[in-house]
Amino acid sequence: MADIINLLPDNLANQIAAGEVIQRPASAVKELLENAVDAGATEIQLFIKDAGKELVQVIDNGSGMSDTDARMCFERHATSKIRSIDDLFHIRTMGFRGEALASIAAVSQVELKTRRDGDELGSFIEIDNSVIKKQEPCQTALGTSIAMKNLFFNVPARRNFLKSNAAEMRHIVDEFIRVALAFPHLQFSLNSNGQQMFHLEKGSLKQRVVNILGQHYNSKLVTVKETTDYMNIHGFVGKPETSKKTRGDQFFFVNNRFIKSSYLNHAVMNAFSEMIPTDSYPLYVLFIDLDPAHVDINVHPTKQEIKFDDERILYAFVQSAIKHALAQFSVTPALDFDLDPGIQQLDALTQPFTEQKKNQSANTSIYKTFTHANQAHVIDKSSNSNLLHWKELYGEPSRPDNDNVPPETPLSTASLIDERWQEAATDHKVPVQVHQQFILSQIKSGFILIDQRAAHERILYERYQKALAEKPMATQQSLFPQTLELLPADALIISEMLPDLQALGYDLEPFGQHTFVVRGTPADIQTGNEQASIEGLLEQFKHYSNELKLNRRERLVRSIARNNAIPPGKVLGTREMQNIIDELFACSTPNVSPGGRFTFISFKLNDLEKMFERGM
């Protein structure tokens, strides 16, 4: 019998391989733009005809190529970007496989013009179906121009698979935007059928985002920025009100490479949860940078998927970074006083804010796991200075016994700032409970609406943290100690946490196998029912056991805070509301609950006036 195995002819093998890299005009757009970036270009022009079916051309002012390189670059596995397998793990360029130009050359007609700095003449090369038709010296600008013509002219089956011009053009614009967002310091333009669609000047990321995604985002972007020893994140998320009913303006870049990750997307959505309706999507443009050694780039480059050493860390990191950013944006309006810019620069004013920022980042337990190096200076447990400042921000020198103090009473420390705040004090009104869930409280620049449970949770959380770190909580002894019979698993949880529980004011003692005697509970809560209190705590604790990266102690503190917090539906007296407000703003991170939800939302007078179309 005859042998049946043949070697595929080169150009057929090339065409097959090319199919993986170049699936449609947009694939070529991505590859050519990235090559220009890798070549160090600062100005990159993209020209499209007939949705790329007729022409995709990229002109750059980058390094250019020598005669030989100009020929070599179309060979499969021809790359200047890696030399050894080691390089692969430190790759910082966009390309590295040396497949793109070979693939493009296999499925189209290519014209290349390129010239290096210092070369008088450049090279011109024409290729058809992987075959060099012409190579000659030419006059050309510094840099490289590559034109891909008549994509799939030699593979009609694939050409037929291309979608409508509108659909193909949308893919092209998507790829263009992704590259342009990743490199805001480079100039990009896109011209389609002779018409300019984009002209993006060099600038900041914010300018780039706004130029691409719309000017209306200008005042609607919240800066995200966290730096740790392991990874960094920076970029923007849209304020909650800009979220849309359609996905779309959502971009993740890892080491400047656009990626799709439903997992990380989930982390962002999670950070936004409860701030936007469930079926709407916030804008985000986020850049994560980490050591390339932690990223598996061996995944196919066109798939835009990526593997990380530890996805869970990344998830937690992204989520907490965004919560942190959103929390800061929520607190900003409350701080926005009508002060002279000069005064605003004073330390007294900037101090609590930055302290607080630091605390916010440090307080997410997740965050702590990354940043032991940064931790020491961030947490300032001793200082109660926030209390003073928040009261001042509130427009009150002291509370609650100042209600009768006439506005002209001098403040203890007389300074210009204090005088300003004293003025604010005259605005003070008693808080009002709304629907037995919220506390409405007037501040100088408008009013805030406090979520009573979330606020109390924050207060208790910080109180308990302190109890564990410094001074145990007082216990209120029960008149009649109760025995508590638990399931074996629950008993195990309780016994493991016994010392912490005791520090938090629970007086518990083992009594037989799965039984405990409860002799007392924290003095600051009136439970009346110790058993219910501990069962509730266990429930919470188990609920939090799915939380990533929370250690046991953190979970315990959160559980007890949650469990003992004033629930919605509880009627509060004026004094109680005042206390909540006072204690909340004495917290190091008053604006979010331990789980990261807002404790209050501020409504600015300015905005209210706009809503009522006053002065318009």
Ligand code: ADP
């Ligand atoms: P890769 O980018 O993976 O190295 P490509 O096939 O995209 O593979 O490009 C092959 C090589 O051609 C690159 O490594 C680079 O040296 C060179 N090259 C491609 N495009 C350009 C360009 N616009 N300017 C200068 N050199 C280029």
Ligand code: MG
């Ligand atoms: Mg490349």
